[in-house]
Structures are given as structure tokens and as C-alpha cells.
Amino acid sequence: MTDATLPLRTAAWRRIPSSIWALGFVSLLMDTSSEMIHALLPVYLVVGLGATALTVGIIEGIAEATAAITKIFSGALSDRLGRRKELAALGYGLAAFTKPIFPLAPTIGWLVAARFIDRVGKGIRGAPRDALVADLSPPELRGASFGLRQALDTVGAFLGPLLGIGLMALFADDFVSVFWVAVIPAFLAFGLIVFAVHEPERPPVARAVRNPLSRAELAQLGSAYWWVVGVASVFTLARFSEAFLILRAESIGLPLMLVPAVFVVMNIAYAASAYPVGALSDRMDRVALLIVGLGLLIGADLALAFAPGLVGIACGVVLWGLHMGFTQGLLATLVADAAPAELRGTAYGMFNLVTGLAMLAASVIAGALWDWVGPAGTFVAGAVFAAATVAGLVPVRQRLDGRKAGR
Numbered sequence: 001m002t003d004a005t006l007p008l009r010t011a012a013w014r015r016i017p018s019s020i021w022a023l024g025f026v027s028l029l030m031d032t033s034s035e036m037i038h039a040l041l042p043v044y045l046v047v048g049l050g051a052t053a054l055t056v057g058i059i060e061g062i063a064e065a066t067a068a069i070t071k072i073f074s075g076a077l078s079d080r081l082g083r084r085k086e087l088a089a090l091g092y093g094l095a096a097f098t099k100p101i102f103p104l105a106p107t108i109g110w111l112v113a114a115r116f117i118d119r120v121g122k123g124i125r126g127a128p129r130d131a132l133v134a135d136l137s138p139p140e141l142r143g144a145s146f147g148l149r150q151a152l153d154t155v156g157a158f159l160g161p162l163l164g165i166g167l168m169a170l171f172a173d174d175f176v177s178v179f180w181v182a183v184i185p186a187f188l189a190f191g192l193i194v195f196a197v198h199e200p201e202r203p204p205v206a207r208a209v210r211n212p213l214s215r216a217e218l219a220q221l222g223s224a225y226w227w228v229v230g231v232a233s234v235f236t237l238a239r240f241s242e243a244f245l246i247l248r249a250e251s252i253g254l255p256l257m258l259v260p261a262v263f264v265v266m267n268i269a270y271a272a273s274a275y276p277v278g279a280l281s282d283r284m285d286r287v288a289l290l291i292v293g294l295g296l297l298i299g300a301d302l303a304l305a306f307a308p309g310l311v312g313i314a315c316g317v318v319l320w321g322l323h324m325g326f327t328q329g330l331l332a333t334l335v336a337d338a339a340p341a342e343l344r345g346t347a348y349g350m351f352n353l354v355t356g357l358a359m360l361a362a363s364v365i366a367g368a369l370w371d372w373v374g375p376a377g378t379f380v381a382g383a384v385f386a387a388a389t390v391a392g393l394v395p396v397r398q399r400l401d402g403r404k405a406g407r
Helices: 010-015 019-040 041-048 053-081 085-100 108-136 139-170 175-179 183-196 215-220 223-238 243-251 263-282 286-306 308-338 342-370 375-391 393-405
Strands: none
Touching: 010 286, 010 308, 019 085, 019 108, 019 139, 019 183, 019 263, 019 342, 041 053, 041 108, 053 085, 085 108, 085 183, 085 215, 085 393, 108 139, 108 243, 108 342, 139 175, 139 263, 139 308, 139 342, 175 183, 175 286, 215 342, 223 286, 223 308, 223 342, 243 263, 243 308, 243 342, 243 375, 263 286, 263 308, 286 308, 286 393, 308 342, 342 375, 375 393
């Protein structure tokens, strides 16, 4: 067995292209910035500005749906142009220049606008960046490459809340001062993608794509791809915005200064599992690993719904982070496995459009259940959707196996 088939060995780490490492650190810096803000934003909205949980759900859902809708166009454009880095850099730049709006916003309306523009930036960069990872990664290290990028991205997702905790203590619970500090890593991320990421040349034999969103081109994505999208959509209904983890912790009396610890714990579990799971998926059935991830999500939902006290909430948060590590990189890898190389930007854009709309529905449903039934209703509904997702994974495996056999 060669090093190429053993992504956990040091030699395999060295085989992952440097631009994928750079993209990972770009994501780390931007996520550090974003999560410093987003870990505090739900509580700031509810406690500081008097918003309801339903309002938080609507804001989060609109924000993510905006990113998803933008991704379809940026992904398709990257296929049409045959270039991906420039669009990814544009998205990171827009997100960086939007960050100062958060500390300047005087009302909920301003914060909604800031989240909207910030998510437009995320939408512009998302599909081209993922397609660029797929273009750069060797096929035998595809799972490891996506796992590595996801792990580095998630390190930023727990560094951000951790910095938020320290800065909230330093600034005596002054949300605005923390939001100002979050501006710095966002601009560092923009500089890194401009100067450290290098896109591979498009193969001369690659098929030119003139209209990626035409019916004929979308049909080229194939049934295996569309099954992946369908299953991911149902799964997204189960994993509504992590803002509700924050609200759950606050509802049982966690001090405001420690609220970002929820994201810290969740993302440590996420980051620790993302690369090993991605690497393992290069040597075994990816669908089986996804089923394990869904089981972890069901356990998280039940713990968050019924387990008493802070210990129960902590168990639920850890399980939630592990389920993210078992699923998010694998779903991105499955899209790369299922879609033609010349349509990867469109494939990731359409994938994120459909799942983003599902996230909008999930966040609104979660917020409504929270207000009308209570926290337990929100998390029990998530467990039900997660269980329903498992049934759709068998056809996904069959179609992926059929696509491999047809090559």
C-alpha cells in the first residue's frame, strides 16, 4: 500500500498542494473574524436590541440563503471563465470590507444589512473555492484535501469565539469593541488569497462550457449528483443554524461572557475530526461515514433537548461538532466525486443554492418551534429530519458506484 493511499501518513500531508494549505489558512483567518462576531450576534440581538428567537432564525436563514443564491452564479461563472481564484478573492474581499459595519450598526436593520452583504461575499467565494480545491487535489487524496481545508477553516471557527470570550472579559461585555477587533483577521485573509493561492492551468482538452446553467449542462451533472443534492437538502433541515446552540446555552443561565464557549467546544470537536474522517474516506465507504455522522447529530439533538444542566448541553455541543466533522467535508467530496470536472463550479453552486434554501426553512422552523413549543421541540424536530436522511443514502451509494463502474 503506497503513501498516496494512506493520507494520514506524513508523506501524504506533503502531497497535498501548497495552494490547498493556503486556502485553508485563508478560511481560518476569515472564520476567526466571522465567528468573533457571529458567536456574540444572537445574544446581542436578543439581549442588546430586544429581538425574538424567531427574528434571530429569520435573520440567520436569510443570511445563509443569500449566500447560497449567490453561489450558483459565481460557481457557474467560474466554469464559464475557466478561472476560479479571482472570484474567490473577490468574495473574501467583500466580506473583509463589510466587517466594519457590525460595530457601526445602530439598529437591527443595519445588522441585517451587514449580514446580508457579508453573506454575499461568502456566496461569491464559496463555489469557486470548493471547485478550486477539487481541481487542485489528487483523486486519491480528495477526501484528505477537503478534510484538511475543512479542519483549518474550523480552527478559525473556534479561535474566533475563544478570542470573543477573552475580549468580552477585557472590554467588560462591550460587544462593539469585540466587533472592531474582528476586522483585522478578515483583511489578513484577503491578502493571503491574493498572494499565496495559485490556480492550476486549465487542461487543454477540457470541454468549454458556454452556458453552465442551461438545461443541457445541468443534465450533464448526472443522477448521482442530484441524489447527493437531495439527500443533503433533507440533512440540512436537521442541522439548522448553530445560533440555536448559543440560545440554548443562554437559556439555562450561561453567563454572557462565556456564551462564545459553545462555539469553541463545538468547533474543537469539528476541527479535530474533519481531517481524519476525510482521510479515512479515501480508504473506505464515504456513505457509511455519513451515516455515522447522522447518528451523532441525532444524539446531539436528543442531548440538547432533554439532558439537564450545563453538562448535558456540553455533551450535545460536542456531539454536534463531531457530526459536522463527519459530514461537511464528505458532502463536499461527494459533489466532486459525482460532478464532471468542467462543471464543478456549477455543481457546488447548485448544491449550495438548494441546501441554502433548506437552511432558510430549517432556521425559520427552528425559531418558530422555539417560540411556540420551547427548545425541546426545536431539537426533537432536528433529530426526526436526521433520521429521515439516512433512508436516502442507499440510492446515493448505488448511483456513485454505478458512475465509477461507467468510467
